[in-house]
Amino acid sequence: MDLSKQELRRRMIAARQALDPAERARLSGRAQRAVLAAPEWARARTVLLYIPVRGEVDTAALAAAGRQAGKRLLLPRVERAERGLRLHRWDGTPEQLVRGAYGIPEPRPDLPQEDPRAVDLVVVPGVAFDRRGRRLGYGGGYYDRLLPQLARAAAIGLGYGFQLVERLPAEAHDVPLDALATDLGLTRFPASADPSP
DSSP states (O other), X not given: OOOOHHHHHHHHHHHHHTSOHHHHHHHHHHHHHHHHTSHHHHHOSEXXXXXXXXXXXXXXXXXXXXXXXXXXXXXXXXXXXXXXXXXXXXXXXGGGEEEOGGGOEEEOTTSOEXXXXXXXXXXXXXXXXXXXXXXXXXXXXXXXXXXXXXXXXXXXXXXXXXXEESOOOOOTTOOOOSEEEEXXXXXXXXXXXXXXX
């Protein structure tokens, strides 16, 4: 029997948070190396990352590699009134972060904003992913509204291998990812992934 979105969220978040810190660091390192080995990373000049919460895969190695390679790093900041995300430049250091909406570390609002159309690669968090490139988030729809604005950006999900499921419930507004990077490597999705249920 298929799990509801709420139950799947509960189970996946619990599984992430149950990981031993050393194991989480090991798996996060492998997943980040899968992103760094992707041609999309090599080509990208502007990369949108995220700051991990609730056991998500870490992005510190991506931020460090991006800084070293001279890439422009961006982070999202939640605009609750607009139910959207604004993108801000980030130098990769914790000094430029503040506690934002939902308790998530975000870039300071005074940091320069960037047009979403400037993004070449977006590294996307998720609670679960399926083999058609769909993702399940926390339910706020923020990335669902952002991804269509990133028309020229490659979208790579970042998660643990156990977060990849066969099939997720689909919504008409779902934007499929191009690939998923996990501790098991990089899984590419068909460009023609059907967004219908």
